[in-house]
Amino acid sequence: MGNIIFLILVLISFAGLYKIFEKAGMPGWKGLIPVYNFWELGKLINRPKWWGLIMIVPGVNLIMYGVYGFQLARAFKKRQDKDLVVAALMPYLYFAYLGFSKETKYFGVSDIKSESSFIKNWADPIIFAVVAASIIRGFFFEAFTIPTSSLEKSLMVGDFLFVNKLCYGAKVPQTPIAFPFAHHTLPFTESTKSYVEWIKIPYMRLPGYSKPTNGEIVVFNYPDGDTVAVGLQSMSYYQLVREIARQNREQDGGRNPDSYYQNMAWNMVNGPGKPFGDIVARPPDKREHYVKRCVAIAGDKLEIKDGDVYINDKKQAMPEHAQHRYIVATKDPIFGQNGTNKKGEPVLNSALLEDYDIYVTEAAKIETPERIDTNYYDLNMPLDVANKIKQLPGVYYIKEKIEPKGYRDERIFPHNRSYAWNNDNFGPFTLPKEGMTVKIDTGNICLYDKILSTYDDGIHHITVSGNNVLYDGKPITSYTFKQDYYWMMGDNRHNSADSRSWGVVPFDHVVGRPVFVWFSMKDPNNNPLTGSSVLGSLTKNSHDGKFRWERFMCYVGENGLVSWKIPVLIIVVAAIGYNYWSKKRKKEKKKTA
Numbered sequence: 001m002g003n004i005i006f007l008i009l010v011l012i013s014f015a016g017l018y019k020i021f022e023k024a025g026m027p028g029w030k031g032l033i034p035v036y037n038f039w040e041l042g043k044l045i046n047r048p049k050w051w052g053l054i055m056i057v058p059g060v061n062l063i064m065y066g067v068y069g070f071q072l073a074r075a076f077k078k079r080q081d082k083d084l085v086v087a088a089l090m091p092y093l094y095f096a097y098l099g100f101s102k103e104t105k106y107f108g109v110s111d112i113k114s115e116s117s118f119i120k121n122w123a124d125p126i127i128f129a130v131v132a133a134s135i136i137r138g139f140f141f142e143a144f145t146i147p148t149s150s151l152e153k154s155l156m157v158g159d160f161l162f163v164n165k166l167c168y169g170a171k172v173p174q175t176p177i178a179f180p181f182a183h184h185t186l187p188f189t190e191s192t193k194s195y196v197e198w199i200k201i202p203y204m205r206l207p208g209y210s211k212p213t214n215g216e217i218v219v220f221n222y223p224d225g226d227t228v229a230v231g232l233q234s235m236s237y238y239q240l241v242r243e244i245a246r247q248n249r250e251q252d253g254g255r256n257p258d259s260y261y262q263n264m265a266w267n268m269v270n271g272p273g274k275p276f277g278d279i280v281a282r283p284p285d286k287r288e289h290y291v292k293r294c295v296a297i298a299g300d301k302l303e304i305k306d307g308d309v310y311i312n313d314k315k316q317a318m319p320e321h322a323q324h325r326y327i328v329a330t331k332d333p334i335f336g337q338n339g340t341n342k343k344g345e346p347v348l349n350s351a352l353l354e355d356y357d358i359y360v361t362e363a364a365k366i367e368t369p370e371r372i373d374t375n376y377y378d379l380n381m382p383l384d385v386a387n388k389i390k391q392l393p394g395v396y397y398i399k400e401k402i403e404p405k406g407y408r409d410e411r412i413f414p415h416n417r418s419y420a421w422n423n424d425n426f427g428p429f430t431l432p433k434e435g436m437t438v439k440i441d442t443g444n445i446c447l448y449d450k451i452l453s454t455y456d457d458g459i460h461h462i463t464v465s466g467n468n469v470l471y472d473g474k475p476i477t478s479y480t481f482k483q484d485y486y487w488m489m490g491d492n493r494h495n496s497a498d499s500r501s502w503g504v505v506p507f508d509h510v511v512g513r514p515v516f517v518w519f520s521m522k523d524p525n526n527n528p529l530t531g532s533s534v535l536g537s538l539t540k541n542s543h544d545g546k547f548r549w550e551r552f553m554c555y556v557g558e559n560g561l562v563s564w565k566i567p568v569l570i571i572v573v574a575a576i577g578y579n580y581w582s583k584k585r586k587k588e589k590k591k592t593a
Contacts, residue, residue, distance in 0.1 A: 006199045009092035013065070016092075017041065019099025020072070024106045038068065045071040046109045058201055059176035060134045065091040067127055072098060077107050130180050137181065139170040139206065142512070144219065144289060149359065149526070150490030150498065151291060153321035153382060154560065155217065157526060159551065160519040163219045165512040169208030174201050174285045184286040191230035191277060195286055203284070203508050212294040212486055212510060214311065215319075217556065220488065221287040221509040224502035226454060229269060231277025233288075236502065239411075240276065241265045246410050258417070284509055291514065292498050293319065293491060296431050298484035298507075303427035304500075306402050307493065318383075320560065325401040325494040326386050327366070328377040331394040335377050338365045350529050356385050359526035362495055380495055401494065413503045416446040423493065423500055431504065432481040440479050445469045448479065455506040456482050483507050517561060520551035 017031030024044050031037045039052030045068070055061045069091030073083050076098050087094045098104050137143075146159040155161070165171075178195035179186055186192040212218050227237035235243075244265035245258070252261070269276055296302040296311055303310040307324065310316065328335070336348035350360050362380035374396065381389070390398050402424045403409065409422035421427065432438070432451060440448065442464050452471065453462045461472050468475045485504035490496025499505065522531030530537075530544055537545030553568045554561035 003199055013092040013095040016095030016097070016099035020044070020095065020106070023099070023104075024108075038064075041068060041072075044106070044108070045075050047071060054131065054135070057135055057138070059138065059173045059178065060131055062176060063127070063131055063134070063180075067131075069094050071109075075106060075109050076104050078104070134180060138165075138173060140164075140166060141515075144291070144514070146291065148496075149362070150492050150496035151217065151293065152323050152359075152492045152495075153357070154293075154319060154491050155291065155514065155517075155556075156520065156548070156551070157523045158521045158548070159517050161514050161556070162516045162518065163512040164515040167208055167210050167513050168212065168510050169205040171285060171508075171511070172201060172204040172206070174203060174283050175199075176201060178286075183289070184282060191233075193280075197283065200283070205508070211484070211507075212297060214294065214297055214300075214316075215558070216294045217291060217514055218294045218486070218488060219289055219291045219511045219514060220505050221284055221511060222290045223287070223450075223455065223505055223509050225282060225287040226284075227279060227281050229276035229279055231275070235497075237269070237279060239501070241269055242410070242415060244268055287509070289511065290488070292488035292496070294486050295489045295499075296487035298431050298433035298486065299436065300487070301428055301430045302487050303429070304423075304425060306405070307400070307424045309489075319491045321382055322491045322493060323380050323382050323495070324386075325378060325380050326389075327399045327401055328379050328389060329396040329398075330375045330377065330392075331373075331396065333365070333375045334392065334394055335363065335365065335375075335379070338367065353379075354527055354529050356381065356388060358385065360528060361526050380492070412500055414446040414449075418443060418446070421500075426500060431487055432485045434481055434484050437478055437480040440469050440476055442467060442469060450503060451481070451485070451506075452479060455485075455504075455508075486510070514556045516564070517551055517554045517556060520548040521546050522548065 014032050014034075014037065017037050018028040019031075021031045021037075021040070021044075022028040026040065026044075030040045035052055035055055037052075038055045039049045042049035042051055051064065051067075054064050066088040069087035070084055072091075073079065073087035073094070078084070078087065078098075141162045141164060144161055144163050146155050146157055146161070149157050175195045175197055177199055182194035184194060186194045222236070224236040224238055229237055229240055232240060241262065242265070245261040248261045248264050249256075249258070270279060295309055295316070301312050303313075308315055308318070334349065335352060336350075338348075348360055348363055348365070353360050353363055358379055358381050364378045366376040366378055368374070368376055378401070379389070386398055386400075389395060403422040405425040406420050407422050407425070408417070408420040412421050412423065412426065414421075429447065430438075432448070438444075438448070440452075445452075445462065445464065449462050453460050461470075463470045463473075470476070471479075484507045486507070487499045488505050489498045489500065524531040524546075527546075530540075531546050534546060537547050539545075540547075542548045542550055550563070551561060553563065553565045555564050556562075
């Protein structure tokens with residue numbers, strides 16, 4: 001309905017432009033041709049004709065409509081504040097008013113001797129800064145921050161980076177009416193939506209020059225985030241329901257079927273009082289941004305054996321900075337104790353942990369009262385750090401923590417008792433590929449349920465009735481996929497919510513590839529000693545201070561970060577030099593003139 005209303009408003013504005021062009025002495029038909037009409041409109045308002053090209057950019061064209069309305073009001077001598085505000089906020093109807101009102105006449109803008117200081121110095125620059133930034137952000141490069149440690153130590157918490165959207169083809173915004181530069185929530189609010197959905201654009205993608213390949217780090221919209229509880233946005237709605245169902249089952253001793261506890265959880269989340277806030281659905285382009293490593297691509301056979309990834313039965317090399325959980329046995333409590341001090345601070349040995357770049361949030365002492373002569377710790381770290389820890393005095397041994405084959409982790413996809421999979425032993429599972437056909441039955445529908453019901457071809461109803469799988473009420477025994485799917489995993493193998501938790505990533509959710517880290521600083525929650533002071537860290541190295549200087553101005557390469565500090569410095573110096581030379585040349589020309 002919203003799209004129909006918007007189309008009607010556009011047609012009304014075009015009719016208005018037809019009459020406006022006639023009043024200005026131009027052929028009216030020029031006002032009826034999309035894009036070209038705004039190209040020609042530039043002549044009437046003394047603005048660049050190429051502004052018309054911006055009208056093909058969804059979202060940005062809505063801002064430009066207001067800009068054209070503002071300028072047209074001035075060209076028709078409607079220059080009072082109330083007229084300018086109405087023209088900018090309701091340009092579609094205002095075009096019709098200017099065109100069809102017998103009282104309005106076109107005067108042009110040549111009689112305006114000078115722009116007001118506000119328009120010249122503030123309004124125009126701000127508007128076009130927003131327009132330019134929106135185009136760059138939407139279709140070329142966008143700035144992101146790494147919020148979680150799922151890719152440690154490849155991309156780290158506190159890395160500020162730019163993501164290339166051109167590589168896979170930029171996605172056209174599906175919800176074009178949105179607050180500029182906000183993703184799904186308005187700034188300074190916790191749950192207020194930054195967009196409206198009464199205008200929606202079907203999924204479209206500009207041509208790209210590549211597709212995700214094995215081993216690439218990829219940014220994508222979180223597929224499982226299509227539904228969220230606004231009071232707890234750190235996990236998907238489905239994950240929340242599963243977790244509550246698991247807790248209910250444990251408290252009840254598992255005396256009832258799984259469906260019983262799932263219904264209990266659903267009623268708790270959606271029931272009176274809504275303890276987790278309203279349950280809202282998000283369109284694909286407004287789902288949370290995640291960044292993971294693309295482990296398997298469409299058509300690959302994926303299997304994880306004792307923590308090692310196998311693609312098409314071939315063991316894959318572990319990422320250089322991959323982290324795993326290790327059990328560390330020591331003679332003395334060298335890494336500290338559990339609990340907090342009087343100030344509420346952890347009493348783990350933060351100094352030693354930070355010395356080895358182990359996050360205190362990913363370290364814990366394991367309480368084992370039956371072995372009071374040995375201390376056990378659960379530490380999350382890369383292999384090279386684990387080898388260094390082995391050499392510490394008082395360390396008896398280090399053992400990698402592996403979940404055994406056959407053990408079912410309820411949090412792991414496909415969340416079904418028939419598949420005893422976990423983080424370290426998973427699969428085999430073949431990634432769906434566009435055009436690939438698979439058999440569908442009651443045993444494997446849990447693997448493809450979300451694809452068939454949500455991702456692949458719009459919303460459909462998938463149910464199981466006896467021995468049949470019903471697709472919108474009709475039995476199916478096979479299905480042919482309509483797009484490619486990918487398997488994304490974090491390098492922080494035991495502290496990453498990734499495809500092992502929620503399944504595949506459709507290609508229409510893929511956003512781009514990280515290309516440049518321009519700034520990086522430590523999170524004080526992970527590094528309470530070295531990551532707390534900002535000013536005090538300006539004179540400290542990366543080990544002792546908050547800023548990771550070696551990660552500043554770095555290109556994200558296949559084998560890690562590559563410093564671009566010198567090229568960036570040369571570019572900055574050259575730009576400053578050119579600007580100085582250009583100004584000096586203009587001054588000399590004025591003198592000679």
